[in-house]
Amino acid sequence: xxxxxxxxxxxxxxxxxxxxxxxxxxxxxxxxxxxxxxxxxxxxxxxxxxxxxxxxxxxxxxxxxxxxxxxxxxxxxxxxxxxxxxxxxxxxxxxxxxxxxxxxxxxxxxxxxxxxxxxxxxxxxxxxxxxxxxxxxxxxxxxxxxxxxxxxxxxxxxxxxxxxxxxxxxxxxxxxxxxxxxxxxxxxxxxxxxxxxxxxxxxxxxxxxxxxxxxxxxxxxxxxxxxxxxxxxxxxxxxxxxxxxxxxxxxxxxxxxxxxxxxxxxxxxxxxxxxxxxxxxxxxxxxxxxxxxxxxxxxxxxxxxxxxxxxxxxxxxxxxxxxxxxxxxxxxxxxxxxxxxxxxxxxxxxxxxxxxxxxxxxxxxxxxxxxxxxxxxxxxxxxxxxxxxxxxxxxxxxxxxxxxxxxxxxxxxxxxxxxxxxxxxxxxxxxxxxxxxxxxxxxxxxxxxxxxxxxxxxxxxxxxxxxxxxxxxxxxxx
Numbered sequence: 001x002x003x004x005x006x007x008x009x010x011x012x013x014x015x016x017x018x019x020x021x022x023x024x025x026x027x028x029x030x031x032x033x034x035x036x037x038x039x040x041x042x043x044x045x046x047x048x049x050x051x052x053x054x055x056x057x058x059x060x061x062x063x064x065x066x067x068x069x070x071x072x073x074x075x076x077x078x079x080x081x082x083x084x085x086x087x088x089x090x091x092x093x094x095x096x097x098x099x100x101x102x103x104x105x106x107x108x109x110x111x112x113x114x115x116x117x118x119x120x121x122x123x124x125x126x127x128x129x130x131x132x133x134x135x136x137x138x139x140x141x142x143x144x145x146x147x148x149x150x151x152x153x154x155x156x157x158x159x160x161x162x163x164x165x166x167x168x169x170x171x172x173x174x175x176x177x178x179x180x181x182x183x184x185x186x187x188x189x190x191x192x193x194x195x196x197x198x199x200x201x202x203x204x205x206x207x208x209x210x211x212x213x214x215x216x217x218x219x220x221x222x223x224x225x226x227x228x229x230x231x232x233x234x235x236x237x238x239x240x241x242x243x244x245x246x247x248x249x250x251x252x253x254x255x256x257x258x259x260x261x262x263x264x265x266x267x268x269x270x271x272x273x274x275x276x277x278x279x280x281x282x283x284x285x286x287x288x289x290x291x292x293x294x295x296x297x298x299x300x301x302x303x304x305x306x307x308x309x310x311x312x313x314x315x316x317x318x319x320x321x322x323x324x325x326x327x328x329x330x331x332x333x334x335x336x337x338x339x340x341x342x343x344x345x346x347x348x349x350x351x352x353x354x355x356x357x358x359x360x361x362x363x364x365x366x367x368x369x370x371x372x373x374x375x376x377x378x379x380x381x382x383x384x385x386x387x388x389x390x391x392x393x394x395x396x397x398x399x400x401x402x403x404x405x406x407x408x409x410x411x412x413x414x415x416x417x418x419x420x421x422x423x424x425x426x427x428x429x430x431x432x433x434x435x436x437x438x439x440x441x442x443x444x445x446x447x448x449x450x451x452x453x454x455x456x457x458x459x460x461x462x463x464x465x466x467x468x469x470x471x472x473x474x475x476x477x478x
Contacts, residue, residue, distance in 0.1 A: 003153045004405065004470050010151040011143070011462050018143045018462065019126070019455070021051070023117035025135045026128035032077065032100035032169040041077040041165040044099045048080050048138075048163055055145050057082040057161070061185075065166075065173035076173050077165030081185055084145060085158035091190040091473060094160040094430060096422065097138035098167030098196065101130035102447045109449040124455050131453040133446035137195035137439045137461065138163055144466040156473035160189055167196075167422075170382070175425050182429035190477055191395045192426045192434040193468065195461075199441045200414050204282035205407045205464075207399050208436035210311065210415030211423060213346035213386035215355055219247060219363055220339040223374040228334040238372040240338045241324055248340050250366045252316040256299055256309065258344070260362040263314060263355065268348040270312070277391075278304045281412045287442070311415035314350060318342045345417060346386050356380050384421035387434070395433040398475045402467035406460055433478075437468060 011018075030044035031037040045062060052060055060083075065076040077100070104114035110127075112118040117128040130136070141161070148155050166172045178186070199206050221240040228237065252258050285306050289296045300306040309315070323338040325331045346355065363378045390396070391413045403411040420436075427434045439461030445451045 001405075003151075004467060006151045007147055007153055007466050007470070008406075008463050010147045011459060011466070014143070014147060014150065015455075015459055017146075018139070018459070019117075019119060021143065022126070022131065022136060022139050022453075022458070023119075023128075025139055026117040026130055027115055029104075029115045030100050030130070030165065031103050032166050033103060035071075035074055038074065038077060041100050042075075045078050045080050045163075045165055048099060049082075051142055052080070052082045052084075052161070055084070055142060055149070057084045057145075058086070059083040059185075063177060065177065068172060079165070079174065079177060080161070080163040081181075082161040083159065084161070085155050087158060090156070090158050091477070092158045092160055092188050093469065093472060094162065094186060094189045094192045094426065094432075095141055096162045096164075096192065096194045096196075096426065097141070098134045098164050098171075099138065100165045100168045101133070101135070102168050104129040104449075104451075111450055114451070119455070121455065125452050126455060126458065127450055127452045129451055131451055132198070132440035132444040133451065134167070134196045136453045136458055137465075140195065140439055140458070140462045140465050143462045144469065147462065147466060156469050159469075160186060162186075171422055174422060178422070178425050178429045182431075186430050189430040189432050191432050191472060192430060193395075193399075193437055193465075194420065194423060194426075194434065195437050195439050195465065196420060197416055197418075197436050197438045198444055198446070199438055200281065200283050200412060201287055202441045202443050204409065204412055205403050206412040206414045206438060207391065207396055207403065208414050208416055208438065209391040209396065210388035211386060211420055211436075212311070212314070212415075212417050213350070213352070213384050213421075214343055214419040215346060215352060215359075215383040216341070216343040216381040217359055218339050218341055218379055218381050219244060220337065220377045220379075221247075221367075221374050222337045222377075224334070224336045227336050230332045230334050233334055237334070238374045239334050240374050241321075241335050243367065243370055243372050243374050243376075244321065244338050244340050246370060247363060247366050248318055248342070250362070251318065251342060256315060258314060258316045260316075260358050262358045263344075263350070266350045266354065267314060270308070274312070275304075277413050278307055281307065281414065283307065283412075291443070307414075310417040312347055314347050315345045315417070316342060317345075341381075345419070348386060348388055350386070352383050352385060356383075384419050385424055387420075387424040387427065388415070389427075389434060393433050394475045394478045395435045395472065398471035399435055399437050399468050401471040402464050405467045405471075406463045437464065439464070 062078040
């Protein structure tokens with residue numbers, strides 16, 4: 001523990017520099033979804049390269065991904081690839097993060113400028129877009145390298161780094177790059193660590209071993225050749241909006257149970273070992289009420305049922321309708337064409353292609369029942385598979401030891417209801433174990449206004465990342 005304690009002390013001494021590094025990164029508005037801000041994403045990539053060079057990284061590449069599909073000349077931002085250390089006797093650990101952020105404007109409701117890191121030492125918090133998602137964790141890895149260097153401690157592993165700039169816009173181009181480099185740039189990777197998720201709550205650290213997938217669908221119903229006046233045509237023509245409403249209403253019931261026949265039969269049964277993990281998880285369902293704006297709309301009465309519904313069972317959500325009137329006032333129009341968007345969060349052992357077939361068959365059957373003369377089209381917009389790992393494998397064992405060393409407690413083993421498709425891609429491309437090791441808390445407000453990262457989580461997170469590298473170096477690979 002002597003080296004590790006020295007590393008921890010060095011991290012504490014470098015706290016001002018580490019906060020300044022995050023401040024410099026937050027100041028770059030690297031919003032990938034906005035074409036006008038795309039140069040800022042590129043700027044963020046170059047900033048990261050400069051940081052890596054100063055720290056002594058090697059084999060640094062800005063890997064170009066070409067023009068974004070569907071555009072004429074909009075370039076995808078480059079992926080930053082880098083390595084740190086090349087000792088053949090050390091393990092090779094691949095780390096991933098993203099440099100782009102969600103859009104943010106002061107007028108959206110932010111209390112501070114979203115692209116100025118506002119530090120409140122008294123409240124132990126830093127506000128800024130990207131502070132927790134995902135610039136804080138990415139920079140945490142850079143901080144860990146610097147702390148090892150300045151502590152004069154031999155770096156315990158060889159790092160292989162992959163930092164992208166399109167995660168908030170679907171990670172366009174990254175899957176192809178990762179698979180192409182599986183036996184090239186990423187050859188010899190022993191384990192993968194991703195820090196792009198959060199604690200379940202606000203007080204207890206976690207390690208995440210599972211993610212739900214996501215299949216996103218669109219139902220389009222077309223009727224007249226143009227919008228119609230309801231006073232003239234109401235009651236004498238089939239209306240796309242009515243048809244769509246009726247079809248959408250058949251997808252899920254008021255208790256959240258998916259009504260598409262065959263979906264529940266694909267879901268893997270709960271094992272006793274899995275069920276037992278929920279007993280000790282630090283979570284109060286009152287936190288759900290707080291997270292939903294103070295309104296008690298939870299459909300479940302126990303912690304276990306709530307978390308299982310969030311993590312290990314599929315869910316169906318209806319997201320919106322395109323083409324219908326949604327402005328202020330009253331407009332008595334019959335829309336000619338409307339599209340409803342919905343998604344299904346998938347879990348083991350749901351087969352994505354089989355799910356598509358069940359969805360299409362259900363929608364077509366329910367639409368046929370209406371006897372409408374409108375036209376139906378249902379399609380898959382995009383999909384991403386679920387991921388689940390063994391929380392008892394050697395990668396997780398190292399992370400458990402690191403968490404205990406920093407936070408003084410055993411981490412909760414959690415799954416997540418959201419999706420990070422690149423997790424499964426790295427697992428398949430490198431044929432190695434993947435771990436999700438979060439830095440931020442469950443109330444950080446990623447993607448929302450007033451996104452924040454607690455200072456204690458930032459500094460403690462740097463220590464955790466560094467301790468993980470210390471312990472994974474010692475752990476016997478399975």
